[in-house]
Amino acid sequence: MGENGGIQKVRDRLLCPSMMCADFEKLGQEVRELDAGGADIFHCDIMDGSFVPNMALGLPDVCCVRKNTRKLVDAHLMIENPGSKLEWFIKAGCDILYMHPESERFAARALTQTRQAGRKAGLAISPGTSLETVSELLEISDYVLVMAVSPGFAGQRFMDFVMAKIRRLASCDHSFKILVDGACGPEKIKELSALGVDGFVLGTSALFGKSKSYSDLLLDLRISQT
Secondary structure, eight states: OOOHEEEEEHHEEEEEEEEGGGGGGGGGHHHHHHHHHHEEEEEHHHHHHHHSSBBOOOOOHHHHHHTTTTSSEEEEEEEGGGGGGHHHHHHOOOOOOEEOOGGTTHHHHHHHHHHHHSSEEEEEEEOOGGGTTTHHTTTTTTTEESSSSTOOSSSSOOOOOOOHHHHHHHHOOOOOOEEEESOOOOOHHHHHHHHHOOOOOOOOOTTOOSSOOHHHHHHHHHHHOO
């Protein structure tokens, strides 16, 4: 692949800031700066302290993100029975709703309801969840979020055994977009892009807590992986 083709390949990748890593004392400003810097999707981790042991963003936070950008906003529902809460996040303006099948007894119904509401259905796959257990759900998913870390914690190391799952997903005949969440630094983004991954959730490994501006960091991720 030539240089221009390589640059275009990375530009096509979706860069999705994880808003749980943002500075919540100035959340609206953070969203505006990320938007201006070229972020594609604002990733909102919703945690209830039950399905995962931590608690994170709530509806007011999601509404703040939505108010400050016209870009896509997703909700990663790391909560029990997410199907019963879909309407909350639809009304808050989320464009993509991710759910874990382990926490939703009627996952197929919830994914279908998401699509019927005019939103994109997202399936989140934890490191210990096999593709065999979710194969039927892939057919009714618009986005598949592969977790390379255990859900519910920031700052973890990338679990290398997840690579086999990513390769299998990328190599199969599919219409959904594949995103990877967890410890996605620049080198890992380069490696995964070559496999055909469509996008990355960006946390402290690549975006937050750095000395450079969000604009410079996002630009670096787009043009330095050729």
